[in-house]
Amino acid sequence: MASIDVESVGKVYTGGVRAVSDIRLNIADGEFIVLVGPSGCGKSTLLRMIAGLETISEGEVKIGARVVNEVEPADRDIAMVFQNYALYPHMTVYNNLAYGLKNRGTPKAEIDARVAEAARMLEITQYLERKPRALSGGQRQRVAMGRAIVRKPAAFLFDEPLSNLDAKLRVSMRGEIKRLQRRLGTTSIYVTHDQLEAMTLADRLVVLNGGRIEQIGAPLEVYHAPASTFVASFIGSPAMNLVKGELHGDKLAIGPAMIALNGFAPTSGAVTIGVRAEDLRIAREDEEALPFRLEYTEELGAQRLIHGTVGDQQITAAVSPEIALSPDMRIAIDAKRLHFFSIDTGKRLPGNVPAEAKLAPAEPVL
Amino acid sequence: MVENRPFLNFLTHLVLILGVLMVVFPVYLAFIASTHGPTDFMSGIVPLLPGDQFSANYGYLLGTGESTAGAPPFLLMLGNSLAMAIMIAVGKIAISIISAFAIVYFRFPLRVPAFWLIFMTLMLPVEVRILPTYKVVADLGMLNSYSGLVIPVIASATATFLFRQFFLTVPEEMMEAARVDGAGPMKFFRDILLPLSRTNIAALFIIMFIYGWNQYLWPMLITTEPHYYTVVMGIKRLANVLDGDNQWNLVMAGVILAGLPPVLVIIFMQRLFVKGLVETEK
Numbered sequence: 001m002a003s004i005d006v007e008s009v010g011k012v013y014t015g016g017v018r019a020v021s022d023i024r025l026n027i028a029d030g031e032f033i034v035l036v037g038p039s040g041c042g043k044s045t046l047l048r049m050i051a052g053l054e055t056i057s058e059g060e061v062k063i064g065a066r067v068v069n070e071v072e073p074a075d076r077d078i079a080m081v082f083q084n085y086a087l088y089p090h091m092t093v094y095n096n097l098a099y100g101l102k103n104r105g106t107p108k109a110e111i112d113a114r115v116a117e118a119a120r121m122l123e124i125t126q127y128l129e130r131k132p133r134a135l136s137g138g139q140r141q142r143v144a145m146g147r148a149i150v151r152k153p154a155a156f157l158f159d160e161p162l163s164n165l166d167a168k169l170r171v172s173m174r175g176e177i178k179r180l181q182r183r184l185g186t187t188s189i190y191v192t193h194d195q196l197e198a199m200t201l202a203d204r205l206v207v208l209n210g211g212r213i214e215q216i217g218a219p220l221e222v223y224h225a226p227a228s229t230f231v232a233s234f235i236g237s238p239a240m241n242l243v244k245g246e247l248h249g250d251k252l253a254i255g256p257a258m259i260a261l262n263g264f265a266p267t268s269g270a271v272t273i274g275v276r277a278e279d280l281r282i283a284r285e286d287e288e289a290l291p292f293r294l295e296y297t298e299e300l301g302a303q304r305l306i307h308g309t310v311g312d313q314q315i316t317a318a319v320s321p322e323i324a325l326s327p328d329m330r331i332a333i334d335a336k337r338l339h340f341f342s343i344d345t346g347k348r349l350p351g352n353v354p355a356e357a358k359l360a361p362a363e364p365v366l
Numbered sequence: 367m368v369e370n371r372p373f374l375n376f377l378t379h380l381v382l383i384l385g386v387l388m389v390v391f392p393v394y395l396a397f398i399a400s401t402h403g404p405t406d407f408m409s410g411i412v413p414l415l416p417g418d419q420f421s422a423n424y425g426y427l428l429g430t431g432e433s434t435a436g437a438p439p440f441l442l443m444l445g446n447s448l449a450m451a452i453m454i455a456v457g458k459i460a461i462s463i464i465s466a467f468a469i470v471y472f473r474f475p476l477r478v479p480a481f482w483l484i485f486m487t488l489m490l491p492v493e494v495r496i497l498p499t500y501k502v503v504a505d506l507g508m509l510n511s512y513s514g515l516v517i518p519v520i521a522s523a524t525a526t527f528l529f530r531q532f533f534l535t536v537p538e539e540m541m542e543a544a545r546v547d548g549a550g551p552m553k554f555f556r557d558i559l560l561p562l563s564r565t566n567i568a569a570l571f572i573i574m575f576i577y578g579w580n581q582y583l584w585p586m587l588i589t590t591e592p593h594y595y596t597v598v599m600g601i602k603r604l605a606n607v608l609d610g611d612n613q614w615n616l617v618m619a620g621v622i623l624a625g626l627p628p629v630l631v632i633i634f635m636q637r638l639f640v641k642g643l644v645e646t647e648k
Contacts, residue, residue, distance in 0.1 A: 073545045074546060074548035075548075080546045082539040086537060087543075088544075089562065090558075090564075099557070147543075147547075
């Protein structure tokens with residue numbers, strides 16, 4: 001068990017292609033960190049640098065108090081779970097789990113005990129004598145986890161471990177990973193491109209884009225106060241609505257429509273407005289609102305997503321399925337729930353913290 | 367092609383049976399001839415049923431050999447051939463699997479040129495370089511020795527290439543997982559690559575064993591002592607009687623003896639062989 005410190009780390013591949021630049025990240029002991037971002041954002045590269053599978057071009061990685069830039073992966077005291085599991089196909093499950101321990105010269109009795117314990121924890125005891133070929137996707141995934149657990153490493157590194165599973169299994173394995181990590185209290189870094197996985201698993205999210213960190217924060221913090229339009233559009237489903245608007249004093253103009261902000265305007269002039277689908281509602285007759293032209297709806301059961309336009313800009317709102325829709329409805333926005341981003345840099349404008357951002361994080365009852 | 371038409375069935379079977387007969391008949395004839403006396407095939411009527419000289423012919427050939435034709439006992443030559451074929455097959459596999467491992471998993475200067483150099487030698491048959499090779503072997507004093515028989519043909523570009531292709535299909539994560547598990551390069555090779563290559567090794571062993579067994583030109587060039595003759599050369603010796611008639615019964619017995627070991631190897635390793643060519647286990 002250890003903390004991990006990533007200090008100004010960058011990666012330049014031979015040939016000059018830059019994958020990652022200036023990553024600073026301090027991970028506390030026992031913390032569950034999720035690196036999330038679109039493909040090609042450098043999240044896997046960063047993880048592999050921490051694992052020691054890629055050389056570190058710039059900066060330092062520390063595990064515990066030790067700088068590990070030049071340390072072999074096996075000596076970094078980490079365990080990794082791969083996307084395709086990378087189980088050894090010719091070995092039984094038992095040997096797959098035991099291989100790393102054997103290489104370290106762990107006594108046989110201890111190997112037996114640790115494998116048995118991990119197998120019990122993951123409920124794969126009855127498969128120990130099987131070859132990976134004879135296992136289902138979910139079981140292979142468990143074996144891959146088991147291979148990490150038996151080592152009792154200082155940190156678990158997960159490289160998109162669930163993306164080869166079907167949707168249902170993914171949800172249950174997600175829960176299991178979380179439960180296991182809580183129970184073992186091992187520092188974990190988890191890479192995924194799935195924002196839902198990121199939100200549900202993370203103690204803290206690290207959103208990456210183009211090899212740089214866009215935002216670091218607790219899932220709700222990132223959700224309720226995205227640091228940039230990129231984070232706003234990446235985290236949350238449906239994605240946050242981003243529209244162009246103009247601030248005139250205390251009034252916000254979106255296309256032809258104008259709404260009052262009641263003192264929530266952080267600046268003036270052209271801005272990018274962000275608003276979550278669930279923060280929009282269908283307006284009453286008498287209130288100030290935006291004219292909305294409905295294009296199509298999506299039924300989610302508990303919610304109904306209505307897609308349409310305000311002026312010439314796309315807007316998606318999540319409304320109750322019980323409300324009747326009409327072609328000439330209007331959309332009301334709570335000014336307190338608006339996000340303002342710079343139109344040039346896409347960065348969140350200062351002085352703009354929505355009320356909901358100060359929600360208490362739900363402490364797990366585990 | 368899941369059709370069930372009686373006529374087509376009949377036709378395909380007819381063609382297959384005819385094909386098998388065409389291949390098997392000469393072998394059958396050779397076996398028949400090897401069980402008759404020396405003069406039976408000179409009469410003009412070819413017997414189609416086994417004769418009564420089976421044990422006499424084979425016993426004579428295996429134990430005594432045909433000294434007038436310069437052929438030592440076949441038992442000795444079979445032993446030589448077996449030793450040579452096994453050494454060639456094992457040597458080729460050992461060398462090529464290690465070079466393929468180096469080419470695929472290590473980054474060293476001139477790695478790619480090295481691979482292309484190996485690859486290019488695929489295009490050079492033994493016959494092209496046979497004189498320079500002979501000179502080298504002669505200068506090294508390896509004429510009339512097992513090392514002379516084996517070493518010049520022990521490197522195999524084909525096998526190196528096949529192992530390289532196989533290693534490239536092994537997911538990179540496997541190597542990374544092994545690294546995280548604390549296995550160094552040689553340990554990874556021994557514990558993971560070698561077992562995974564099992565079927566490929568078996569398939570190559572068969573191919574290379576038969577290649578080694580069938581060596582003709584090279585052993586003929588470098589062995590002048592009957593003690594080192596191989597069985598394929600021996601047949602040539604048998605059929606090369608200077609005066610008098612060829613003893614076809616003995617020649618055919620020699621042919622059958624020389625053909626048997628490769629057949630046995632294939633029969634016993636067929637399961638692995640087919641697996642190696644078809645299945646990629648990952």
